[in-house]
Amino acid sequence: MMPYERFEAWRLCHALVIETYRVTEQFPKRELYGLASQARRAAFSAAANIAEGSGKRGPREFRRYLDISLGSLHELSYTFRVANDLGYLTPADAASLNEARRLAAIMTWKLYDAMRRTRATGSP
Numbered sequence: 762m763m764p765y766e767r768f769e770a771w772r773l774c775h776a777l778v779i780e781t782y783r784v785t786e787q788f789p790k791r792e793l794y795g796l797a798s799q800a801r802r803a804a805f806s807a808a809a810n811i812a813e814g815s816g817k818r819g820p821r822e823f824r825r826y827l828d829i830s831l832g833s834l835h836e837l838s839y840t841f842r843v844a845n846d847l848g849y850l851t852p853a854d855a856a857s858l859n860e861a862r863r864l865a866a867i868m869t870w871k872l873y874d875a876m877r878r879t880r881a882t883g884s885p
Contacts, residue, residue: 765815770868774808774830777861781837784854792849800840806833807865811872820876827873834866 765771781804785797792798807830814826841862845855 763812765812768811768815768868768872770827770830770865770872771808771811771815773861773865773868774804774811774834777837777858777865778804778808780858780861784850784858787854788844788849796840796844796847796849800837800844803833803837803840806830807837807869811869820879824873824876827869827876830869831866831873834862834869837862 778801781800785792785800788797810826810830810833814823814830817823817826838859841850841855841858844850850858
């Protein structure tokens, strides 16, 4: 197991990547390099930054990558909103994606907070 795989935040972000790819396959072909690509990149960035940050030296650097991951999850929220408003998402897909994104963001924030406490106390 890779070090990042132990984090629930990463597991939720990874599942979000897979779900985002699945759903964006149904977007109009004209969105392949537009909204579909943007959603995929934002979802991938959230998971990839947790993976990359877990390999850095110390909690401060890891927190920086978690902060980027949180930003990507917020970007994804807006991307899903636009896709929904354009009618590219079914109600079920919109609800599922938004819930998956919400849970990933909560767990990523909790991991960020744990890394912040690690810096302050020396232990998570």
